[in-house]
Amino acid sequence: MSKFFLTAILITAFVTSNAQEIKYYTVRPGENIFDKVPAEEIYAYDQFEQGIVVFKSGEKSAAMMNYHFFYEEMLFINGSKDTLALLNLGEVDCIYIKGDQYFYAKDRFVKMDTTVNDIKLANAGFFTTVAMKKLGAYGTATDGSMNQYVGFTAPNGRKVDLTPNTVTTYSFRKTLFIADKFNRFVPVNKKNIYNLYPEKQAQLKTYLQNNEVDFFSRKDIVALLVYMSK
Template sequence: MKNNLILLLLSVCFSSSILQAQELSQSYLYDEFKDGLVLFKDGRRSSAMLNYNTTVEEMLYKNGEQIWAIANPLEIAAIDIQGDMFVYVNKHIFYQVVKVGVGEVYVEWKTTYFSQGKGAGYGGYSATAAITNYSTFQEGAAVTKLTPNEKFSYKPDNRYWIKNAKGKYVNVTTIKMLQKNFPAKNVKAFCEENNLVHTKHADMLKILEYCFR
């Protein structure tokens, strides 16, 4: 069965430095690759070591020391990573399906990174130092330009979606978007009363659970 899965995967090539690879690994959803199941639309199942990279938004598969990216996600019905369910949306992006009260939210795990500056000597970094001589980091279909001695910071930038009556995804990432789609709820007041911050994942799930009541 695993051979069937491998036929649907593309090799991932790393051309960045070790430091860059270590920094970019911070954008994985899980601390390590985990046992998971790939459920195909034709009924086949294949086990794999899986993780999701939130920077390039791509589901990755590990085989030994090699990392692969799923190449034909249209053939996949769902991916189960130890109880966490993911569905394919478009391009190479998967959303995690999370139950919230009587409803479901589709979490688009996303991380953005920005430069803190280029090495300025004596172990320091200068935010104004020129950024030149880029090398590349390729992961699946995505290529990111990097510099060997540049320091990066990472910031969660998740998107949250629900499905409307027509089955289309609707963005509810902000308080304004939530209020528009749940007009009977006072979302802002609920957040203030419960000290919830919608940019925090755990808090956002509580807000959505309230909305679906």
């Protein structure tokens, strides 16, 4: 796979405000981040599994596939046994892997969780940078640090050259997504839930006033969707 550089890109604000930390990993200069993270948190599956890509045209294509949380890419193995990233994502309707269904939501794939009437609930996992500290004299970390949420595209895992003299802390996070019947997925937050129910604003407002809803909690969101389906 032709990925050789660690490229940091800012994640949009909605991801920062709707994500849950799961685990943190600290990487020192010259260390390989893929040696720090368990395999089950790098890929969605322990190995490449039979997958089916369903295109909006109705065509289908099968390949051994896996989702890479560092790359935030759907990978597949072609006829030459090369591992490649799936392209032309705007033409993809959905992907099935090992009984799971994935949809492409703007810049990442989300995995279907449940459906309540026409509303779909999904989740996505990804890595972010949460802090960077420069190394001072004798390899000690300075007080100056950058604490902001950024995402990155990682290389192929054989060797990672991080920013010189920088200790970087990453976290693996998950966030919930919701979509209407047209599969337009957006992160779960109060604003986006209100947008899903333009004709039930009063009902939704009453529910939120009478119930403490954690927008990071699958249980809370499913309960809200069930209530709003009545």
